[in-house]
Amino acid sequence: MTSRAALVVGIALVAVALAIAAAPRSETQGERVARLAAELRCPVCQGLSVEDSPSDTARAMRALVEQRVAEGRSDDAIRAEFRQAYGDWIFLSPPLLDPRGLVWLLPAAAILAGLALVATRLGRAPPAPAPTADQLALLRERARLEDAIE
Amino acid sequence: MTWGDVGAGALRAALPLALWGIVSAAYAARERDVRLLGSARWSALAAFALVLLAAVSMAAALLGHDMSIRYVAENNARATPAYFSAISLWAALEGSILLWTTILAGAVTYVAWRSTRSLPRLATTALAILFAMLSFFLALVVTPAADPFVRIDPAPLDGRGPNPLLQDHWLMGLHPPLVYLGYVLFSIPFAYAVASLILGESGDRWIVATRRSALVAWALLGVGIVAGAWWSYAVLGWGGYWAWDPVENAAIMPWLAATAYLHSVMVEEKRRMLRSWNLALVIGAFSLTILGTFLTRSGVVNSVHSFTQSAIGPLLLGYLAAVLAFSFGLLLWRLPRLAETGQIGAPLSREAIFLFQNVLFVAATAAVLLGTLYPLAVEAISGDQLSIGSPYFDRVEVPIALALLFLMGIGPQLPWHGASRATLERQFAGPVATAGAGAAVALLLGLRGAAPVLVWALAAFVVATVVQEMWRGVRARRMLHGESPATAFASLFRRSGRRYGGYVVHVGIAVIAVAIAMSQALSVRAEATLAPGSSMEVAGRTVTFLGLRDVAEARRQQVVADLRLSDGGELSTALSFYPNATSAIGSPGIRSTAGDDLYAILAAYDARGHAWATIQVRVIPLVSWLWIGGLIVGIGALIAALPAAKASERRRAVVLGTPRGAPVPAAEAK
Numbered sequence: 001m002t003s004r005a006a007l008v009v010g011i012a013l014v015a016v017a018l019a020i021a022a023a024p025r026s027e028t029q030g031e032r033v034a035r036l037a038a039e040l041r042c043p044v045c046q047g048l049s050v051e052d053s054p055s056d057t058a059r060a061m062r063a064l065v066e067q068r069v070a071e072g073r074s075d076d077a078i079r080a081e082f083r084q085a086y087g088d089w090i091f092l093s094p095p096l097l098d099p100r101g102l103v104w105l106l107p108a109a110a111i112l113a114g115l116a117l118v119a120t121r122l123g124r125a126p127p128a129p130a131p132t133a134d135q136l137a138l139l140r141e142r143a144r145l146e147d148a149i150e
Numbered sequence: 151m152t153w154g155d156v157g158a159g160a161l162r163a164a165l166p167l168a169l170w171g172i173v174s175a176a177y178a179a180r181e182r183d184v185r186l187l188g189s190a191r192w193s194a195l196a197a198f199a200l201v202l203l204a205a206v207s208m209a210a211a212l213l214g215h216d217m218s219i220r221y222v223a224e225n226n227a228r229a230t231p232a233y234f235s236a237i238s239l240w241a242a243l244e245g246s247i248l249l250w251t252t253i254l255a256g257a258v259t260y261v262a263w264r265s266t267r268s269l270p271r272l273a274t275t276a277l278a279i280l281f282a283m284l285s286f287f288l289a290l291v292v293t294p295a296a297d298p299f300v301r302i303d304p305a306p307l308d309g310r311g312p313n314p315l316l317q318d319h320w321l322m323g324l325h326p327p328l329v330y331l332g333y334v335l336f337s338i339p340f341a342y343a344v345a346s347l348i349l350g351e352s353g354d355r356w357i358v359a360t361r362r363s364a365l366v367a368w369a370l371l372g373v374g375i376v377a378g379a380w381w382s383y384a385v386l387g388w389g390g391y392w393a394w395d396p397v398e399n400a401a402i403m404p405w406l407a408a409t410a411y412l413h414s415v416m417v418e419e420k421r422r423m424l425r426s427w428n429l430a431l432v433i434g435a436f437s438l439t440i441l442g443t444f445l446t447r448s449g450v451v452n453s454v455h456s457f458t459q460s461a462i463g464p465l466l467l468g469y470l471a472a473v474l475a476f477s478f479g480l481l482l483w484r485l486p487r488l489a490e491t492g493q494i495g496a497p498l499s500r501e502a503i504f505l506f507q508n509v510l511f512v513a514a515t516a517a518v519l520l521g522t523l524y525p526l527a528v529e530a531i532s533g534d535q536l537s538i539g540s541p542y543f544d545r546v547e548v549p550i551a552l553a554l555l556f557l558m559g560i561g562p563q564l565p566w567h568g569a570s571r572a573t574l575e576r577q578f579a580g581p582v583a584t585a586g587a588g589a590a591v592a593l594l595l596g597l598r599g600a601a602p603v604l605v606w607a608l609a610a611f612v613v614a615t616v617v618q619e620m621w622r623g624v625r626a627r628r629m630l631h632g633e634s635p636a637t638a639f640a641s642l643f644r645r646s647g648r649r650y651g652g653y654v655v656h657v658g659i660a661v662i663a664v665a666i667a668m669s670q671a672l673s674v675r676a677e678a679t680l681a682p683g684s685s686m687e688v689a690g691r692t693v694t695f696l697g698l699r700d701v702a703e704a705r706r707q708q709v710v711a712d713l714r715l716s717d718g719g720e721l722s723t724a725l726s727f728y729p730n731a732t733s734a735i736g737s738p739g740i741r742s743t744a745g746d747d748l749y750a751i752l753a754a755y756d757a758r759g760h761a762w763a764t765i766q767v768r769v770i771p772l773v774s775w776l777w778i779g780g781l782i783v784g785i786g787a788l789i790a791a792l793p794a795a796k797a798s799e800r801r802r803a804v805v806l807g808t809p810r811g812a813p814v815p816a817a818e819a820k
Contacts, residue, residue, distance in 0.1 A: 003579035010579075013586025014607045017593050021603040041537045047395050049540060052388045054736060054751055054766060059677075092539030094524075100536060103524045107517040107546050114509030122497050141626065 033069050036078055037062045041092050049092055154219045157207030158299035161248075164200040164255070165288040167193045171258070171281035179274035187269050190277060194262035197284065198255040205252045208245060208298055212238050218305035221245060221298045227311035227729075229704035234317040240326045241312045243462070244291075244298035249327065250443075251287040253334040257363075258284050261338060265359065272355055275345035276338075283337055286469055295461040311705060314728040314735045319385045325377040329401055332371025333439040336404060338363040339411075340436035340477075343429050347480040352487050357415045357428065362791050364415075364432075368408045369787030375401050376662075376780030387736035387751045389673065389768040391776065394543040399522045400442025403515050407435035410511035417504045420566055425488040426481060427508075433477045438515070440470045445522070496568030503561035507554065514550045518543070548601055555608040555663055558656050559585075559615050577618075584614035597671055605667035609660035616653040623650070643789050651790025658782030665775035673770040677753065681762050689769040692716040693750065698760040705729075711752040711763050713739065723750045723765075746771040 027035070037051035042058040050058045050065070061082075068078045082090050094100045171193040178187035208221070212235045217223045225241045239245045258280045265273040290296050316322050339360040346356035378401065379391035392398060411431040418424050444466040494501050521543055525536045563577040588610025592603040620642065627638035642650045678686040680695040687693075696712040707727040714720050723739035741748045747770045754764040 003575040006579040006583040007575065010582030010584070010586035013583075014589045014604075017586075017589035017603050017607070018600050020593060021598050022600040025598070039541055041539060046393075047537070047539050048388060048393055052390050052393070054387050054753055056754070059753065087535065089535040089537050091541075092537050093542035093545070094528075094536050094538060100528055100534070103520060103538065103542070104546075106520055107513055110516055111509065111513045111550075114513060115506065118494075118502070118505045118509060119497075121494050122502055 029069055032075075033062070033066050036065050036069070036075060039079070039091055039093070040065075040082060041090050043086065043090070047092075152218070153207040153211040153214065153216060154299050154301065157204040157211070158297070160200040160204040160207065161288065161291055161297075161299070164197040164204075165285065165292065167197040167200070168255075168258075168281050168285040168288050171197065172278050172285060175262075175274055175278035175281055178269065179271050179278065182269055182271075184269060187266060187274060190274075190281070191262040191266065194255075194259045194277070194281070197288075198252075198259040201248075201252045201255040201288075204299075205239065205248055208248060209236050209239050212236060215309070217307070217309050218301055218303070219298075220300045220302040223302050223306050223309040225312050226309045227705060228308050230311055230317060231705075233320070233323065234312060237323045238312045238316070240330070241316045244296050244300075246326070246330070247287065247291055247296050247462075248298050249330055250334060251284070251291055253331055254280075254284050254287055254337060257334060257338055261341075271349055272342065272345050272351065273359065275348055276341040276356075279341040279344050280337060283341070290462060290465060293462070293465070295465075310730045311728065314706075314726065314731045315385060317705070318726070318735065318737060319381055321377055321381040321384065325374055325381050328370050328374030328377055330374075332367050332369075332374050333404065333443070335363055335367030335370065336408065336432075336436045336439055338367070339432050343432045344477055344480060347429065347477070347484045350484060350487055352425070352489075354415070354418050354425070354428075357418060361415070364408065364412060365787055365791045368405065368412055369784055369791070371401065371405045371408070372787070373780055373784040375405060376777060376783075380777050380780075383773070384738065384740065387738045389675070389738075389749050389751075389770060391669075391773070394518075394521070394540050396522050397442070397446045399518045400438075400446055403442065403518050404435045404438040406511050406515040406518070407431060407438055410508045410515075411435055413504050413511075414508050417501050421493075421501050423490050423494070423501070425490065426485060429481055429488070430478075431508075431512075433474075433481065434515075437470060437474055437477075438519075440466065440473060444470055495566065498560075498564055498574065499568040500561060500564045500566045503557050503564060507557045507561065510550050510554050510557070514547055514554075517546045517550070521546070551663070552601065552604055552608065555605070555612060555660070558659065559608060559611040562619065562653070562656070563615050577615075580618055581611045581614035585611035595668075595672070597667070599671065602667040602671040605663050609664045612656055612660040616657055619653060620650070645794055647792050647794055648790045651786045651788070651792075654786030654789060655783050656786075658779045658784075658786055660779075661775055661782060662779035665772045665779055668772040669770045669776070673768055675766065675768045677764065677766045679754075679762055679764045682760075686765065686767065688767045691748065691769065693748075693765065693767050695763060695765055696720075698755055698763055708737075709752070709755060709757075711739075711750075711755065711765065713750055713765070715741065715748065721748070721750055723752045725752050725755070742774045744774065747773045 034051055038049045040050040040061060042048045042050050042053035042055055042061070044055055044057045045053045048058070050061045052058075065078060068081070079091075088095065094103055096104055171190050174186045174190040174193065177183060178190055211219050211222050212226050213232060215222065215226060215228050215230075215235070217226075221242065221244050225238045225245070226235055230238070240249050258277070261273065261277050261280055266277055291298065294300065311317070339356075342356040342360045375398075378398070382393070383389075383391040408431075411428065414424050414428055414431060418428050444463060494505065496502065521538045525538055528534055528536045559581060560578070563581075565573065569577075585607040589603055589607040591610075592606035597603050597606070620639070623642045623646075624635055624638040627633050627641060628635065631638070633641065674689045676686060676688040680686060682695060682697040685692045685694040692715070694714040696714055699710050699712070701708040701710055701724075705728070708724045709727075710722050710724045712720065712722045719741060721739040721741050724737040725734040726737060727734055736751050736753075739750045747768075749768040749770055751766050752763055753766045756762045
């Protein structure tokens with residue numbers, strides 16, 4: 001297999017696998033309970049979620065989520081019930097569409113700014129004339145040997 | 151005289167020595183005074199001996215249950231076993247600061263005796279700075295708020311015992327000292343960086359001089375973090391190992407910043423770029439170690455680690471402010487001397503990948519810092535209470551981590567300056583094909599969702615690049631020197647340990663990434679209330695509840711649930727009741743295999759008749775590979791930190807009178 005064929009096959013395999021893995025599928029009740037419970041903070045723990053915490057309180061809250069899911073309530077209705085009882089504090093991540101959602105925006109902004117900064121400084125060095133394949137193999141072997149011996 | 155008197159006296163005697171060390175080292179550097187340097191070196195050694203004596207005294211007082219010392223009375227009981235008594239040295243704030251000070255004194259002594267022999271100005275100035283840090287911590291440990299040897303009168307008959315969570319697992323003897331070693335050893339690169347700024351040096355001498363201590367600090371902190379994750383998994387009973395708890399965040403932040411630093415210094419060494427950036431990174435990483443200590447010891451944020459809260463918060467905050475103001479002030483002052491001479495090449499050059507990697511690592515660090523402090527800021531501004539936990543951190547950090555895994559695969563394969571198309575094809579054909587296979591394996595294992603499948607693909611990609619590099623290195627050595635494959639493989643590590651050790655670290659990180667993806671995505675949980683003799687099913691396995699028994703020990707009462715697994719193996723999990731804890735402490739029963747862990751906890755039980763118990767069982771795939779991956783990272787870092795073979799061979803050649811260069815085959819290649 002040539003290099004190029006290996007590259008194409010590899011990239012295609014990853015793409016297909018990702019497409020299959022990310023394909024939307026219906027959630028089981030158990031998965032829904034786990035997802036909702038992971039959003040909730042265990043009120044008597046230090047930052048553990050209701051899904052993770054083995055404490056009695058967390059187990060009782062998880063049982064409530066399970067019951068509400070079994071009753072057929074919507075995600076938002078279940079969340080609203082907990083919000084009413086505890087306030088926003090009960091959710092382990094802050095609301096996105098809210099001034100407090102700034103915490104979501106800042107890391108993304110920082111990455112974009114950093115990448116932009118690097119990008120503006122790229123490629124200033126004049127490109128070396130492209131070496132031929134033979135020269136390249138020679139150079140690479142030499143660099144490798146030097147490194148290996150270094 | 152008791153151990154308490156010895157320890158208290160030793161700490162008070164060490165402080166003037168450290169203060170004298172600042173003066174003598176600073177003057178020795180300035181005036182090139184060898185006698186003063188000698189004085190500074192002996193001060194370092196004497197201060198270290200005294201602080202070590204204080205730490206040993208505390209350990210002896212703990213082992214001897216000397217309840218007249220408040221720290222012992224609060225963190226020890228007569229029934230505490232010897233091992234947990236000794237490691238109670240770091241069970242609470244005062245002892246932890248004592249441990250910190252001891253390690254710092256050791257670091258000062260190391261620099262004094264190892265690096266200042268011929269009175270180099272850089273190392274001697276750095277020594278003065280290290281003495282200044284040591285003075286701060288020695289002054290801290292003798293203030294009443296942090297003095298470990300404060301008396302209690304009358305002495306209680308028995309102490310309260312260590313926090314139950316800290317007397318449950320042997321890993322408590324490993325995790326905190328490793329993290330502290332990592333934290334404190336960052337002081338050495340920091341001190342050299344500041345010394346370099348003070349002296350107005352523009353080169354990378356400070357980087358070269360502290361390469362090994364930076365790497366060792368990074369590795370110890372990293373291994374310490376993994377050990378902490380393991381402890382959390384084995385003790386806290388929630389089947390997880392990382393909760394984005396503030397103390398976990400405090401440990402991971404300097405590690406992330408230091409990872410950026412370890413890579414960006416290579417750009418400075420090869421391309422003469424990023425001088426001020428590297429200085430800023432090392433100052434940042436060091437400041438984050440102090441910030442972490444402040445956050446978790448001052449009670450500002452709640453954490454499972456806030457075992458004690460104390461009045462030293464403001465002192466630590468003052469220290470942090472002083473460090474930041476002083477070092478960034480110096481950096482700004484010297485900025486004109488730090489002009490860049492090198493240039494970045496093409497987007498697909500090694501230096502460009504290092505820069506992207508740095509952006510991502512710094513962003514990852516900043517996001518952890520932001521998520522940790524944000525609830526405090528919001529509450530201060532609006533009074534709203536807000537929680538930021540794993541849903542936030544996972545969503546922000548996982549994409550960054552995936553991008554970093556990708557860069558980890560491509561960076562080492564790219565030449566400096568830039569790569570041609572032919573190079574790219576040759577370097578990446580095999581690894582990309584392997585990535586495809588990795589993605590297919592992930593699907594076959596039943597993984598769904600883009601992130602875990604991508605982790606498998608990228609981990610396979612990274613491992614393939616490393617295997618390819620090693621294969622080519624071995625082939626080159628065999629062709630040139632006619633070495634056997636095994637000899638050639640060994641000499642890669644012996645001669646280019648920094649490079650090949652780094653590859654081993656990359657493999658360890660890939661293993662950790664797969665272990666995290668699998669254990670997060672495919673873990674199964676079940677809970678059942680069972681009568682003795684009845685069973686539950688989880689992930690195709692039967693777990694039979696055999697019954698409950700009471701176990702009485704001097705330091706605790708336990709209720710133990712015995713379980714039998716479908717393969718005949720037995721497992722027990724317990725709830726422990728300590729006299730100094732209000733709620734029961736769970737001890738999970740864990741059966742580890744290479745494929746998965748069966749993790750059982752006793753969630754509730756019938757206290758009257760032992761007629762039933764609620765058992766929670768999780769089956770967690772590949773989780774033990776997380777600890778193994780940590781070990782691989784540690785081994786790789788060790789290989790990279792060991793001195794390369796060539797230096798000693800050359801020295802031998804010089805000693806034996808062999809003409810230099812004759813035995814060095816590089817000549818042939820050139």
